Amino acid sequence: MKVNMHEAKSQLSKLGEKAWQGERIVIAKAGKPYLDLIPHNPQSEIRTPGKYANEIVISDDFDNLDPEIQRSFEADL
Numbered sequence: 066m067k068v069n070m071h072e073a074k075s076q077l078s079k080l081g082e083k084a085w086q087g088e089r090i091v092i093a094k095a096g097k098p099y100l101d102l103i104p105h106n107p108q109s110e111i112r113t114p115g116k117y118a119n120e121i122v123i124s125d126d127f128d129n130l131d132p133e134i135q136r137s138f139e140a141d142l
Contacts (some may be wrong), residue, residue, distance in 0.1 A: 069092045070099070 066080075066088055073080060073092045080102055084090045090102035 067093055069093050069096075073102070085129070 066083065068076070068080065068090065070092060080090050084102045091098045092100040092102060094100075103142045
């Protein structure tokens with residue numbers, strides 16, 4: 066649904082409910098899309114690097130690739 070800015074101001078509650086129900090609401094300014102009205106999506110907590118630093122272990126030979134496996138990826142199918 067596309068509405069102009071003036072209509073959006075006067076019908077914000079109605080448009081908010083439609084957006085919450087999943088309808089796409091585009092608010093136009095001078096006839097051109099200007100804003101999208103979308104439901105609030107709470108931000109997840111900020112990720113702190115290193116949280117699992119002592120819990121994840123990568124083997125020393127992790128980067129050593131088996132030649133047969135490498136050939137299977139490079140083969141023309």
